[in-house]
Amino acid sequence: MEQEFLLRFLEIGAIDLKGDDAKLEKLRATAKDLSAALRKAPSKAVSFTMVAADPNITATDPTIDEAMASLRKQWETVANAFASHPIAILRAILLDAVVQAGRSNDAIAVAFVNTARNALAYAEASDEAEIWREAVSEIETKVDARAETEWATPEMITVDPLQYTPPAPVSTDYGVPSVDKSALRENIFSAAGPWGPNEPNRFQPNQAPQWAPVFADKMSAAIAEALEGMAEELAPSPIDLSGPLSTLAKAVTTHVGKALASFSGATAGLQRRTNLLWWKEALYSPSAHASYLDLPPFEASALMALDLHKQLPTYSPASVSAFLREAIRCLPVEKGSQGNGERDVLSLVHDARTTAFMQPFRMLAAQYTPAPVGRGPLLSLIGHPQGSGAIEEGTLRVHAGMDGSTKMTASEWGTYLFRELQTARAITGSAAKRAKKSGSPTTRAKK
Template identity: 45%
Template structure:
């Protein structure tokens, strides 16, 4: 579907190029350029989508002018083909660009789906309805699959074995002192008889006083002297044995580093595996406590409209951008669960915005929105009007429709309004995420 948006508009008669394939190629090249604009500036995804949704988009909107400038670079004489400002063509180009960019960047897909789920049901889609429905379902399915995977809690965690190679140091050769052979010889001679000659030929004394004639006494004395002489010589030699030192500090430091890394890997795996469970536990705690961390008060103490608005703001702070479709449904039920809420009572969206602009309890929300959205000049999310209460255009129903694409008479229940606020916050947060690794860049089509 995402590869043939323009063609589908063409076959339904929603745009007309007079059967000229070259003109269709120029439109395709323009859509590709717009997709690259989105990929370099994801924040444009929301105003691009809000114009693309709206068959009554104003011809003077900055987004329309930007698209026509890029179209003119590819097709100088486009004005001769279309009567007046071709807003329908602009919308088709924007939709094609959004579809292309969303394939390469989930941030754009998340922002597109969040905006579509809020605003698209209010538009008069007509013959475009099937195109929109299919495209939104396709992108939403991909984003939701990613979110479900990130929120899943696996049944088990498999960690790789600790991979450690121990480099044993080279064993050194022990150093020893050789036996003093001359001393051993002198000792053996002394054990043999009372007199003997030493190595220099001199007569030595302190020999064995016994002679073999007294066999038993000689043998005893000889054995004791000989054993002592040999033992002393061996003791001196072995006692001088020197073993070289072995330095184990480097392999032990390497082992300690590998073990620490393995433990960190295990802790990160456990944390990642249980992140979804922790989020769900936090949401359940928040829902049951019914306490607003931003207002420092129970939701019961707030007016129903303030409570519904703040619940969306507070819950959005508990969850990541990529959240399953069940998360807005959880918020819907949480709002219904407040005893002060009349679940089926409807309020005008114009009235809800006006109330949010004035309520002191929503000051933290307005501060966040002012940091998120620029001061509105063209098509913009509803929440950006809350961020700028002094904006005179937000006080007039006709300007409200021009700026947001939403009819000022639109009515929502408070659970619906809360999910609306949540989706717009999520869409804005998606476009400010850090860019992820992307696939190889798309080749520019021939003009």
């Protein structure tokens, strides 16, 4: 049975409804409405997740306003029940809504898992850690299962048995053939002498030399005629095998096609794994046309996130992030970095918005995300720099939910950006598919 995360918040005391089941039903209805809205606009998965993960989210955040408006539709007097926006309740509703949507939509599932892992690493939600662990684990398991088809190797594939049902056997009833004894007797009688009705033998039996050959001929003809009549009755009716053979041919074609498709996909999965190992060992950036070892570590880690993202499909196992982290750890520690190879997020975002080597990253970020409004990914800040590219700490806090002084290692920075890239592509691709499926207004008008 699927877990209801609204109840989990009630169980730990994060929200208190005073035991009022009617209020709980209103929250459930609100979560259901927001989940439906999220399925129609998967891009909201990022802001929904980030807001749900941040206990310090402001009441003026656009996502909080949207959740509150949805709650008012179910609970008209909610404003009288709370002195201000019930942030804890709205966060619980948002988490439940995202999980509901993620269970039925793979793109939202990818966005939720990647965004949650990024946000929770820097959020102050320790009291809710177990709830989030369960939510992320459930949806991440779903994403990994979806990714198996694109990451399988030949030894992992299985081919289902041939699906073919033979036709029912054709039953044929044969009657026992019979001989017209009367006609046969007349023919034999005619062969015996000149007294028969059917072209009788003109010789008498006592005329042996002449009678015998004629008798033999007529007797043979009479017996042959009787046997041929029986043979005609015993001859089977012709059976049309074109239908069963055609069905069998189609079943074999489908079976072989599926087997080849599975093997082809597994070969692609093996090639993908091989390419990743080559990339990790070479430590060369195809986007910057330079070795990562020749770049500043934090700059290199961001480009590694970009290059890995370009090599991978949208649906990838969770272990890919760990793979990237280990690859980045192969880089040398940056000289002059704070502490043990760490830098503050504010300076990292500034460099990402201004450094020449990060231009390919900024271009892709701009394609994936709109200009920042409310809580959202760092990609929107990086892809849409304004003026000199400088960013204030307050802006970073409001938009990304992170303090500018938050420290990150190169591997943490690269992994963070990689997850955001995977998230952005998932929800962007999902939105494009929805638009293509529904058709543009012009297309619908023509129809």
